[in-house]
Amino acid sequence: MTEKEFFARVKKMGGSAYLVGGAVRDALMGRAVSDRDYVVCGVAAKNFLSEFPDARRVGRSFPVFLHEIDGLRCEIALARREKKSGSGYRGFQVFCSPEITIEEDLYRRDCTLNSMARDSEGRLIDPYGGARDIAARVVRATSERFYEDPVRALRAARQAAQFEFSIEPRTLSMMARCAEELRAEPAERKFFELAKAIVVRHPSMYFRHLRDAALLESEFPWLYRLIGKAQPPEFHPEGDAFEHTMTALDAAAEKTERPEVRFAVLMHDVGKGETPEEELPRHYGYEKKGEAMIGEIAAALSLPRVWSRSAAFAAREHMRASRMKSPPEIRDLIRALEKEAIGADGFSVIMAADNRGETPAFLNDYDRLLALVKKASKCKIPEGLSGPQIGEYIRAKEIEALKNDPLIRLIQRG
Template sequence: MQIYKVGGAVRDRLLGREVTEVDWVVVGATAEAMQAQGFRPVGADFPVFLHPRTGEEYALARTERKSGRGYGGFTFYASPDVTLEQDLIRRDLTINAMAEDADGGLYDPYGGQRDLEARLLRHVSPAFAEDPLRVLRVARFAARYAPLGFRVAEETLALMAGLAASGELQALTPERSWKEISRALMEPRPDVFIQVLRDCGALKELLPELDALFGVPQAEADHPEIDTGLHILGALRQCAEHRQPLPVRWACLLHDLGKGRTPPSEWPRHVAHEQLGLPLIDAVNTRYKVPRDCQELARLVGEFHGLGHRAPKLSASTLFELLQHFDIYRRPERFEQFIAACEMNARGRKGFEQTAYPQAAYLRGAAAAARAVAVQPLLELGYRGPELGEALKRERLKAVTQYQQGMHGD
């Protein structure tokens, strides 16, 4: 039995990055031998075991063969006669197909170290094209390592394009796709993830509503980058630079989908694009079974980001209604995320990356004024039930009106 450290732990050590997770492959062993040593099997049909003390994953060396569609369409063969080289060749990228022995000796049969130095994301073998999930994985690795200068090798991008054209991406489960998409959005360059998917034709298969935004012009005075798709990439990059949480990044990704529905005869104006985008946002959220917090924020940002940008110019009643939509009294964090999404959106325009966004403080001030209205004085005046709710609403509107007058010097 020989045990090797494999995959990301080897790759990140060679890159000088922190190693957060270690995977191991075991050559020359059987499932019975692993369990005899106290290893716990992860599943009945998969040769992966958990170490009795560390809980780290130890997989028997295996080969795999395509047997159906999608990510799960494979049969595995695990046996003591499977070699390390046979196990490594089934992996996705050369930089993930390296191993280390107990003495730190490096096993690199497919040129992973060479590609690390060349900053290339290259597939290990033609079998790469058997697994559609690898399209998303490679795009995610591109988003992670773009700050180090990595790019996808042309021949690998060609295989990804073939997978996108084959219809295999449609065989991925919503849960598996969302896992990759959500992880990619939290990488240092989520914009690169979207760009790589677009470069290989996968974006129009996975997110056609988003792909449709590229080439759609906006008014240059407001959007010097002009292209709506490029604006989305800019907003995503701002999200990463400002370390925004996943719901904010997801909302920024989807906030302008309605512009893809504007008739070309109306370009570069996009009248009512917020409302046009809502069914598209709902469709994407449903397709990938997106978590509720991401769904809700994406919908709210899609509908109200225009009002957020115009906040200082809104009437007191419109400003107050905006606050009411967000339930700022019980869900203050959701309104904060809305403000963040609006700011990332504004900074995502070419030349506006460092521009202040005074609307953020204005919106926070209005919310604070509304929240400051106390219920007790209204109870003392005898208000109860629905009448109390209406009286509270009037007092909060009055507070927002006074706040607005103070801000404008009225």
């Protein structure tokens, strides 16, 4: 079924169908449209299913259907109104009726840029100024009901970061009102927004918008505690630990799209937030503090294991790697990176982001050095060795191979 046929069949039933949401927004912005959602007005659910018997109902509390249109699996919802009746995203009463207009359906949506539709003739339905706000590059709440679903605050920050828009002051105030209910929201819903935010061109914008909306402290307290944490200016002219982290995050985003690597950069200095004021601007032992925090953070954010492992590795190893000169240390890190999902390429991105583009010389030549170590490991094992002794002997041979390497000798000379 084509979109034209879909519109015509709905019209024949006495209803009206509209393309809505992200597809309308993205087309206006000149972006590729990947998903299409539709709203149908003037048609009851039973009549819709009579006309479209192949549609599969997926909505529990209100009529939402999946159907193929132009070869795409599209979501089709019947127009509805919502009334807040409890807390969180499930705390709504939903009213679905053929009398509900497209303008009423658009009114319940979060932001004006998502509250637009196109009719069967391609005419833009924009009762709340979404096109105007897109032109002005502004995220604006559609109505005062914005904060009724608290995760909308995270979505607004994420879309502002994604599209590189500002958030207007009234909407920031409404985002701040979401703080209390956000604490009770499922971690999976909140992680969904983080996962999308971390892969945008400038992911730091997500966290800056949350800071401006007074949500960073409640949602990412370990990042909030970096604000105002002084650092030695000779190493960090960019400012406090929060500014350094945001700068490093955006630098990493220029080098990799891997979300776990970007997140590891976000977490690499998290231990600095625990430094006592009297020790500033120095941060003694912050690497171990940061590594110890990752488990709690992973549970709070419902992180994938590869994200938490990468973050813990970065927190633990980034400073040690920047100072490494001894062959035993270099050998152990080379072998560790061979096993870690983050890999040498991901760890190199972290090191460069943290050190304004510089990476340790041995990381730049990682593949050759790993091959050298592996070759040394194939040595003949002396008779009489067993168990841990064999591992110690092989490690010694690998270290010996590195000691004789010209690059490692150069690193040792400093």
